[in-house]
Amino acid sequence: MRTAVVICPGRGTYNAPELGYLAAHFPDAGMMADFEFQRLAGDQPSLASLDGASRYSVRTHGRGDNAAALIYAASLGDFLALDRSGIEVVAVTGNSMGWYTALACAGAFSAADGFRVANTMGGLMQAAMIGGQMVYPWVGEDWVPEPGVRAALLNLIAEIDSRPNHSLALSIDLGGMMVVAGDRAGLAAFETAVPPRKDRFPMRLANHAAFHTALQAPVAGRARAALPSALFGQPALPVIDGRGTIWWPGASARDALRDYTLGAQVTETYDFTRAVAVAAREFAPDLFVVPGPGTTLGGAVAQALILAGVQGLANRTDFKDLQSREPLVLSMGRPDQRALVT
Template sequence: MTRTAVLICPGRGTYNKPELGYLHRHHGNKAALFAGFDALRAAAGQEEVTTLDGAERFSVATYSRGDIASPLIYAASLADAQSLASDIEVVAVTGNSMGWYIALAAAGALSADDGFTVVNTMGTLMQEQLIGGQLVYPFTGGDWQDDPARKAALLAQVAEINARAGHDLALSINLGGMLVLAGNEAGLAAFEAAVPVVDERFPMRLANHAAFHTALQAPVAAEGRKRLDAQMFTQPEVPLIDGRGQVWWPGATDTQALWDYTLGHQVVEAYDFTRAIQNAALEFAPDLFIVTGPGTTLGSAVAQSLVHTGWQGMTGKEAFKARQAEAPLLISMGDDAQRALVTG
């Protein structure tokens, strides 16, 4: 019996110390795929992804860089997407932030090598220019209950800080119960000073992250459009859900518009991952939500997004956990036990 699934590709920050060796551990049969990626890196004078993945030691300073993290995450995620059990039918693909580029390849709108070229180019440009930074802050409590008033108050605070001279601050990603904010140092520091510390770790700065999905990235978007040709983009083979929650349908996609969104709006405007997940649930009603590796950090944002729309009657963390214990709805391939449930 076929199991339907929405496939979700992760973004930056998901390849950490526990993930070192991910390609070698899980994808020894994907040598041909990785050889193509290694050749593209070598041609650009960059260290090969298999070498980076096979290193003996992990360094945050190195592996959080855009030109290192992005290709590694792409390789791990796409290889996972190609490793699903034969009884799983992927009915739609989406991703978070950089995960959109991976989703394009997983859905067939970019070839594996062209997708790698997009990710490697954009990750390298982000690192070279490193404009601004990012932080994460929650607007929900431990029960995951949606709190629109709290969210609105925080976003009003963001707008007030952004209006100050010399301060740049904006919403970068709607991420379940979290707000990812991005801006310049003055804007980020002002927000950190204005809000209470939550769980002894938020607001939390993200190492080597630029001000993704804000107007500050306009120079990166412009350079990306110069380097990456619209001819790379083709019709997706399965529906794609973007960072606005919009669906790009097979056979009905304007590939020029897809290129334009990917290297335009997607780079310089806020990314609504929450809406992407909620629209995936409501439009496709899958049996499973499968988050590819590396890492497992995206799972809670997916779960919170589903809770906030009341998916299958789940209205809080406990309801989600009860549903998950009864029959797993959300599978993180970065978790070995869960991975076994969806791989061949």
């Protein structure tokens, strides 16, 4: 029996290659019917129509009110598909909106209530569409921190944010990447100030608002009005939030969990790097399993493990060597790796 921490992905992971993912992998028709009922009641396109589309559309599939629902369903379906005869899940965490999925995987939400939360949050953020996000790396090609780069970037973010009529903040600490969020002026200033890297960074994220910053306070307020405490319960598994705090089974106050989820989780930096480090140090799992959709989160997990020095990992080569001998991070969006855990 191998132990595993499950790490649920966030926005930006359901793209053109993922069309048909739910049809191919979602294991529970009754549960999917519950999700579809909620979509129908909200006059939203069905997951079946989105997932079964002949072509991927950034305008349609990338919208927060569609993307959040697709990603939640795909990730939860993969969690349900894990082979529990060979894998013991010891904790769950997630990146950004993956926190909502993590709560459902951990049992703090029912599947339907977790879908309601993810779908509602995606809709509220899409409707408000306050600010935007971009991604910028601070480690080298070998995933080793470049001296002074992180501190310089954080100083730059703070300096831009201090300018009149500019708003900018660290949105997600994502392994060797920074997700930066702000208003139009703040993002433009950052984009101008940093040197281009790898011919694609800084990279703007389409259909992404300024998640995990104070700009989202109105969205958090609307979420609290729409999502009652009754949706939240005790987790059955430890679940690690975007501060690295562990919510333990039998010791998690429902109102406190709601306050974080619809408060600081929305308006403050999401420290995914710390969440992964805490998962590694507190639970020392044999595996880190990343449900689908997509495979992009695996690199950020690997970078976070290198930054934490897990199993002596110091760089990208170390990680690739370990993966070739005894895989540590398995992405269920990859058929070869999926087969090892289902």
